[in-house]
Amino acid sequence: MKKKKVKYKIGVIHGRFQILHNDHIKYLLAGKKLCNHLIVGITNPDPSLTRDSNTNPHRSTPIANPMTYYERYLMIQAALLEHGLKYSEFSIVPFPINVPDLLENYVPLDAIFFLTIYDDWGRQKKQYLESLGLKIHVLWEVSLENKGLSSSDIREAMIHNKPWEHFLPISVAKLMKEWEIPLRLKEFRIK
Numbered sequence: 001m002k003k004k005k006v007k008y009k010i011g012v013i014h015g016r017f018q019i020l021h022n023d024h025i026k027y028l029l030a031g032k033k034l035c036n037h038l039i040v041g042i043t044n045p046d047p048s049l050t051r052d053s054n055t056n057p058h059r060s061t062p063i064a065n066p067m068t069y070y071e072r073y074l075m076i077q078a079a080l081l082e083h084g085l086k087y088s089e090f091s092i093v094p095f096p097i098n099v100p101d102l103l104e105n106y107v108p109l110d111a112i113f114f115l116t117i118y119d120d121w122g123r124q125k126k127q128y129l130e131s132l133g134l135k136i137h138v139l140w141e142v143s144l145e146n147k148g149l150s151s152s153d154i155r156e157a158m159i160h161n162k163p164w165e166h167f168l169p170i171s172v173a174k175l176m177k178e179w180e181i182p183l184r185l186k187e188f189r190i191k
């Protein structure tokens with residue numbers, strides 16, 4: 001059987017993944033389908049590389065960023081392996097989208113950069129990447145109302161003891177419980 005030819009050698013995809021859910025998996029796998037090797041960039045990798053954005057001010061708040069870079073690294077790795085990818089098919093790196101000039105330190109700039117666009121923040125990220133002369137491939141653009149799952153909603157469900165596990169890959173739900181992320185979120189809410 002002949003192996004299907006992919007469009008790109010290396011693709012770069014990014015997100016905060018605070019908390020990785022099933023629609024994130026759809027996004028990551030859509031990017032992987034188009035390239036031999038997928039580099040997953042984790043935005044807001046640490047507080048020093050997190051900036052406020054007028055187009056999405058919520059994304060820089062502590063309650064929107066309860067997990068460390070390392071926890072998100074482990075979570076993404078577990079979810080991609082759960083969904084059949086091999087270690088050799090992906091890498092996970094910091095991706096300081098708020099400081100675009102630093103990206104050259106983390107990813108190959110000659111790769112293709114995958115995006116999805118739902119709102120002004122998505123359009124702003126596209127402008128950031130285009131300003132660096134990067135090749136962009138928009139996987140899809142839909143309105144915010146048609147976006148689907150939201151990590152914000154999942155975090156709120158955790159805080160209010162509502163069902164949330166079914167929105168996540170099995171491996172991620174297990175880690176959220178192991179790391180007591182619902183409790184961590186409740187503690188953020190109290191502060």
